[in-house]
Amino acid sequence: MTPVTSSAVSVHVNGDAYRLELDHRTSLLDALREHLALTGTKKGCDHGQCGACTVLLGGRRVYSCLVLCVAVGDREVVTVEGLADGADLHPVQEAFVQRDAFQCGYCTPGQICSAVGMLREAEAGWPSAVTSADTGTSRLDEAEVRERMAGNLCRCGAYANIVPAILDAAGHGGADR
Amino acid sequence: MTATTDAPTRTGTHPRVEGLDKVTGRARYAYEYAADEVAYAWPVTASVGAGEVRGVDVDGALAQPGVLAVLWHGNAPSLADVGDSKVAVLQSPVVAFRGQVVALVVASTSEQAREVATTLTVTYDSREPDVVLRADHPTLYRPESVNGGYSTDSVIGDAVAEFDACPVQVDATYTTPPEHNHPMEPHASTAVWGDGRLTVYDSSQGGNAVRSTLSTLFGIDRELVRVVTSHVGGGFGSKGMPRAGVVLAVMAARQVDRPVKVALTRQHLFDLVGYRTPTIQRVRLGADPDGRLRSIDHQALEQTATVEEFAEQSVAATRVMYAAAHRRTAHRLVRLDVAVPSWMRAPGETPGMYALESAMDELAVATGVDPVELRIRNDPDVDPETGARFSSRNLVACLTLGAQRFGWAGRDPEPGVRREGRWLVGTGMASSTYPTYATAASCRAGVDPDGGYDIAINATDIGTGARTAMLLVAADTLGVDPSQVRVRVGDTDLPQAGLAGGSMGTTSWGMAVEKACRELLEAVRAAGGVVDERIEVAVDTKAEIAAQAELSRHAFGAQFVEARVDIDTGEVRAPRMVGMFAAGRIVNARTARSQLIGGMTMGLSMALHEEGVPDAAFGGFTNHDLSTYHVATVADVGDIDVGWIDEVDDDVNTIGTKGIGEIGIVGTAAAVANAVYHATGVRVRDLPITLDKTGQLA
Ligand code: FES
Ligand code: FES
Numbered sequence: 001m002t003p004v005t006s007s008a009v010s011v012h013v014n015g016d017a018y019r020l021e022l023d024h025r026t027s028l029l030d031a032l033r034e035h036l037a038l039t040g041t042k043k044g045c046d047h048g049q050c051g052a053c054t055v056l057l058g059g060r061r062v063y064s065c066l067v068l069c070v071a072v073g074d075r076e077v078v079t080v081e082g083l084a085d086g087a088d089l090h091p092v093q094e095a096f097v098q099r100d101a102f103q104c105g106y107c108t109p110g111q112i113c114s115a116v117g118m119l120r121e122a123e124a125g126w127p128s129a130v131t132s133a134d135t136g137t138s139r140l141d142e143a144e145v146r147e148r149m150a151g152n153l154c155r156c157g158a159y160a161n162i163v164p165a166i167l168d169a170a171g172h173g174g175a176d177r
Numbered sequence: 178m179t180a181t182t183d184a185p186t187r188t189g190t191h192p193r194v195e196g197l198d199k200v201t202g203r204a205r206y207a208y209e210y211a212a213d214e215v216a217y218a219w220p221v222t223a224s225v226g227a228g229e230v231r232g233v234d235v236d237g238a239l240a241q242p243g244v245l246a247v248l249w250h251g252n253a254p255s256l257a258d259v260g261d262s263k264v265a266v267l268q269s270p271v272v273a274f275r276g277q278v279v280a281l282v283v284a285s286t287s288e289q290a291r292e293v294a295t296t297l298t299v300t301y302d303s304r305e306p307d308v309v310l311r312a313d314h315p316t317l318y319r320p321e322s323v324n325g326g327y328s329t330d331s332v333i334g335d336a337v338a339e340f341d342a343c344p345v346q347v348d349a350t351y352t353t354p355p356e357h358n359h360p361m362e363p364h365a366s367t368a369v370w371g372d373g374r375l376t377v378y379d380s381s382q383g384g385n386a387v388r389s390t391l392s393t394l395f396g397i398d399r400e401l402v403r404v405v406t407s408h409v410g411g412g413f414g415s416k417g418m419p420r421a422g423v424v425l426a427v428m429a430a431r432q433v434d435r436p437v438k439v440a441l442t443r444q445h446l447f448d449l450v451g452y453r454t455p456t457i458q459r460v461r462l463g464a465d466p467d468g469r470l471r472s473i474d475h476q477a478l479e480q481t482a483t484v485e486e487f488a489e490q491s492v493a494a495t496r497v498m499y500a501a502a503h504r505r506t507a508h509r510l511v512r513l514d515v516a517v518p519s520w521m522r523a524p525g526e527t528p529g530m531y532a533l534e535s536a537m538d539e540l541a542v543a544t545g546v547d548p549v550e551l552r553i554r555n556d557p558d559v560d561p562e563t564g565a566r567f568s569s570r571n572l573v574a575c576l577t578l579g580a581q582r583f584g585w586a587g588r589d590p591e592p593g594v595r596r597e598g599r600w601l602v603g604t605g606m607a608s609s610t611y612p613t614y615a616t617a618a619s620c621r622a623g624v625d626p627d628g629g630y631d632i633a634i635n636a637t638d639i640g641t642g643a644r645t646a647m648l649l650v651a652a653d654t655l656g657v658d659p660s661q662v663r664v665r666v667g668d669t670d671l672p673q674a675g676l677a678g679g680s681m682g683t684t685s686w687g688m689a690v691e692k693a694c695r696e697l698l699e700a701v702r703a704a705g706g707v708v709d710e711r712i713e714v715a716v717d718t719k720a721e722i723a724a725q726a727e728l729s730r731h732a733f734g735a736q737f738v739e740a741r742v743d744i745d746t747g748e749v750r751a752p753r754m755v756g757m758f759a760a761g762r763i764v765n766a767r768t769a770r771s772q773l774i775g776g777m778t779m780g781l782s783m784a785l786h787e788e789g790v791p792d793a794a795f796g797g798f799t800n801h802d803l804s805t806y807h808v809a810t811v812a813d814v815g816d817i818d819v820g821w822i823d824e825v826d827d828d829v830n831t832i833g834t835k836g837i838g839e840i841g842i843v844g845t846a847a848a849v850a851n852a853v854y855h856a857t858g859v860r861v862r863d864l865p866i867t868l869d870k871t872g873q874l875a
Binding site for chain 1: 193195196197198199201202203204205206208209242286287288289290292359360363408409410411413440442443593596630640641642731746767768770771772774775776777778779782801802806808809810811812814816817
């Protein structure tokens with residue numbers, strides 16, 4: 001018998017439900033970009049090595065190139081297109097504009113989604129490799145941001161602006177939205 | 178000093194015009210244009226290091242689901258010869274290097290194309306590849322000229338005899354590995370044929386060159402080809418000329434009569450889009466005990482491919498940096514079974530200044546002269562090789578102000594003596610330079626009765642902020658608020674302009690925009706100052722470019738670095754960097770700062786991380802992804818502080834800009850290496866400075 005290589009899949013992205021007939025090999029990243037025309041999420045390596053494809057899955061940041069779309073299930077996917085509230089930018093987006101925290105912009109959607117997820121992780125008290133046992137995560141400083149954002153490469157070298165942008169956003173409710 | 182006058186510097190500061198599009202995901206890159214019935218093409222690359230393709234299992238592949246076509250040199254349409262091996266894809270059985278494109282699979286979905294490309298049977302006649310650059314290689318030769326049109330050699334006086342006679346001598350060899358550009362957006366193209374016209378959305382630093390190349394290759398009238406480059410995810414030289422991907426997309430689209438997308442993978446980028454050649458550089462500096470240079474000798478050995486020559490101008494910067502009566506510079510090449518090396522951010526200056534500025538540090542140590550003072554002492558009045566006047570040269574100001582900003586004064590030169598906990602701490606510096614180029618461009622400017630101005634020019638914004646810079650040049654010339662001006666770039670339907678490369682975008686395009694705006698103002702004046710119907714002018718700058726006087730045109734800079742080296746692991750950190758630049762008029766302070774820190778960040782990455790490792794057994798590179806080819810992450814970068822002097826240079830060109838896209842990376846690696854020496858007392862002359870190279874420190 002011929003093997004079954006595709007399935008009907010439901011995905012929930014940015015508050016909308018979609019029903020797709022998908023090749024089982026389709027990554028969440030390709031499903032977003034090629035099937036849902038949500039091209040804000042970028043492909044930089046397709047191998048989990050650059051972070052350009054970062055989205056929020058069930059509220060947590062993931063590399064969407066490493067997630068098969070058929071495995072997403074009913075978890076909500078939030079992409080860069082789903083962060084702003086109409087014309088009202090998410091504090092992280094706003095801070096990236098204010099700090100000129102990008103040049104070419106190709107890593108930017110991934111950086112922003114990653115930062116949003118990271119701020120929530122820090123708020124929830126998750127430690128990082130540089131968190132000291134004494135202070136916990138109550139103080140999100142430069143070193144914490146650098147450690148927690150190290151999975152998002154920026155070849156334009158905007159890091160020196162990305163770090164202050166994220167710290168600005170942290171001070172403006174970036175973890176709450 | 179010709180600079181820093183009271184004249185207004187006309188530096189604006191304006192947020193990136195397309196910033197909102199980039200943070201919301203609306204900015205559209207080459208792969209992201211919707212097209213009906215789009216097909217996907219996946220390049221298959223050579224698994225042998227050298228040889229010939231004997232056959233491809235086309236029938237087996239065509240039997241797989243979704244496959245629309247399989248192309249290889251045995252069945253691919255023939256292309257006109259444009260004398261560029263990089264675009265002559267699938268035209269010959271010869272495999273010149275591992276990773277070369279040998280076939281293309283076109284299918285209805287990317288999953289199908291990828292799977293069949295990965296499993297396609299290709300048979301070869303192969304031979305053992307020769308891919309390792311070494312100084313005693315038998316194919317070593319002298320190229321006719323080097324990239325940028327520079328001469329291969331220069332000889333003034335007798336550098337060797339003078340060196341032998343000098344009381345202080347530095348004679349050192351520095352090596353740099355292959356380095357890869359790796360813009361975050363891998364090269365991608367979407368090709369759409371329709372009504373005899375071809376539209377290509379391409380990830381390119383200059384659409385006009387893509388258009389001409391495609392039109393010749395495929396024999397289509399230029400006017401019927403449109404190349405759109407609205408947003409480009411970085412390039413750093415690798416998207417400066419058309420390459421395999423875009424040609425394959427167009428070929429496949431014609432073949433299957435559907436729109437076709439091609440995205441190179443991160444793996445492909447190691448072989449198909451150029452890289453910086455490895456270099457072996459010998460520098461000999463002869464000086465008096467006070468550090469004054471009497472002889473400079475700089476020889477660079479580099480690699481090139483068997484199918485095409487590329488010679489990086491690694492010693493070009495040495496010809497303008499310091500005064501010395503006796504001088505010699507030379508480039509030599511070795512032909513190997515490697516991919517064609519090409520442009521990577523500041524080709525020539527980047528590896529060359531790493532070697533020269535490291536040697537200058539060694540001279541500072543040998544003479545006991547402070548490194549900043551040593552450079553000031555050897556600053557020339559005129560171009561030391563051509564004798565031409567500098568349009569402006571403010572290296573000394575950069576050195577002085579940069580040293581102040583960094584807190585260099587009072588530095589103890591003794592190496593290896595400052596310890597903080599488990600860290601050895603040191604500081605280092607180096608000079609930066611980059612030439613100022615400009616090419617002719619055309620531009621249209623118009624004004625409508627509602628008072629809105631618009632500028633059209635096929636500039637390309639690869640992340641540099643070109644749209645915003647052109648907006649500010651236009652608003653400044655027109656004397657209106659930027660909100661009244663609309664700028665269109667990134668489309669060959671707009672007036673022709675050169676590429677975003679060589680740090681000449683803002684200058685070349687800006688000259689045309691400025692001229693168009695001036696003429697528009699005149700046209701409005703001629704109309705009595707009333708705009709009751711649209712007024713439009715079109716200009717080009719061929720005359721201005723042709724009329725440029727013979728001058729030595731260069732930007733300069735000075736970089737300062739604090740390095741910390743872990744005494745147990747040898748890990749190097751650079752918590753603090755300062756860059757001070759003199760680059761003429763800075764059009765937009767906000768994006769300029771980003772460009773300069775971006776360049777310095779890439780320089781830090783070069784100093785500590787980046788290393789393409791040639792695969793001596795199988796050809797190509799052993800590292801083929803971002804987990805094995807390291808680039809700096811946010812965790813590797815500390816505080817980067819950049820500044821510039823208000824350099825007013827009315828002679829350099831009609832708008833006073835020198836370009837800033839590349840100078841930020843020039844000198845950084847030397848400043849880091851010099852700081853590592855100061856921290857540890859260990860001189861690493863082989864990049865990158867990895868853990869294993871500083872030796873036992875504890
Ligand atoms: S594209 Fe997913 S991590 Fe690079
Ligand atoms: S902005 Fe270009 S890669 Fe980060």
